[in-house]
Amino acid sequence: MSLNLNQPLFREKLTVQKPDNPRVPFANWVQFNNPPRPAPQDEREVVTGILTHEKRPRKRGRKPANGQEEPLNHVKAERQRREKVNQIFYALLAVVPNISKMDKASLLGNAITYITDLQKKLKEMESERNGPNNC
Amino acid sequence: MSLNLNQPLFREKLTVQKPDNPRVPFANWVQFNNPPRPAPQDEREVVTGILTHEKRPRKRGRKPANGQEEPLNHVKAERQRREKVNQIFYALLAVVPNISKMDKASLLGNAITYITDLQKKLKEMESERNGPNNC
DNA sequence: GGGCACACGTGAATC
DNA sequence: TGATTCACGTGTGCC
Numbered sequence: 001m002s003l004n005l006n007q008p009l010f011r012e013k014l015t016v017q018k019p020d021n022p023r024v025p026f027a028n029w030v031q032f033n034n035p036p037r038p039a040p041q042d043e044r045e046v047v048t049g050i051l052t053h054e055k056r057p058r059k060r061g062r063k064p065a066n067g068q069e070e071p072l073n074h075v076k077a078e079r080q081r082r083e084k085v086n087q088i089f090y091a092l093l094a095v096v097p098n099i100s101k102m103d104k105a106s107l108l109g110n111a112i113t114y115i116t117d118l119q120k121k122l123k124e125m126e127s128e129r130n131g132p133n134n135c
Numbered sequence: 136m137s138l139n140l141n142q143p144l145f146r147e148k149l150t151v152q153k154p155d156n157p158r159v160p161f162a163n164w165v166q167f168n169n170p171p172r173p174a175p176q177d178e179r180e181v182v183t184g185i186l187t188h189e190k191r192p193r194k195r196g197r198k199p200a201n202g203q204e205e206p207l208n209h210v211k212a213e214r215q216r217r218e219k220v221n222q223i224f225y226a227l228l229a230v231v232p233n234i235s236k237m238d239k240a241s242l243l244g245n246a247i248t249y250i251t252d253l254q255k256k257l258k259e260m261e262s263e264r265n266g267p268n269n270c
Numbered sequence: 271g272g273g274c275a276c277a278c279g280t281g282a283a284t285c
Numbered sequence: 286t287g288a289t290t291c292a293c294g295t296g297t298g299c300c
Contacts, residue, residue, distance in 0.1 A: 108223040118253040
């Protein structure tokens with residue numbers, strides 16, 4: 001119940017990066033079905049984000065411009081960071097046995113209960129080993 | 136090294152929600168030093184985000200308006216989800232013993248190695264129990 | 271001052 | 286349809 005293994009797991013959007021490939025689970029994750037790096041290869045998004053907060057003191061009224069020259073580095077760095085934590089989420093998925101639901105919060109929760117389970121089991125096994133045993 | 140326990144851990148910005156309280160580690164997390172809910176209590180951001188993608192087919196040219204009436208629900212839901220996974224991250228923090236660095240990726244990585252460690256230890260303890268033992 | 275890490279609002283997709 | 290979840294670009298604080 002509530003776990004479809006033939007389902008997207010962590011939903012993958014990729015609407016900006018790859019307009020095709022609509023339902024492959026996590027196609028931009030490393031070591032899934034790609035060569036070591038999925039080869040970003042398309043920098044053609046050109047986002048031009050304009051954001052106007054109101055009622056905020058705005059520490060600095062800086063912002064050089066929204067000409068897509070300098071902040072492109074930031075975007076790429078954030079992409080990389082995101083991909084990294086998703087990889088690790090995926091690795092966690094492989095290590096925790098009984099996943100109840102396929103979202104990050106549940107996976108994390110299952111991992112925690114699994115850890116405490118292992119800890120408890122290990123501890124009672126230990127106390128059984130050198131306690132009043134049959135020897 | 137590289138682990139300052141008197142440091143913000145997961146850095147908390149709160150620039151939009153709370154202009155005060157600049158350095159308390161995670162002031163908006165539940166059961167930290169607040170009553171059960173930190174009481175969102177300020178809906179005054181009024182962000183009016185305008186985003187202009189280029190070279191994108193844009194599935195639907197819908198968007199009713201940016202009058203802050205309906206999408207406010209979505210914003211709140213996402214805030215809640217974010218808070219939830221952060222809580223669980225915090226819970227994981229309490230369960231994993233040797234945290235090398237205080238960011239989400241490292242915490243997750245340490246959790247994974249800890250799990251595999253426990254698994255290995257448990258398995259060899261088990262095989263030692265009913266193997267050719269001293270009895 | 272550049273790099274890093276995080277929170278945020280938002281679009282989209284799934285159910 | 287409405288709720289839930291995720292990825293994304295962005296703002297920003299800290300080293």
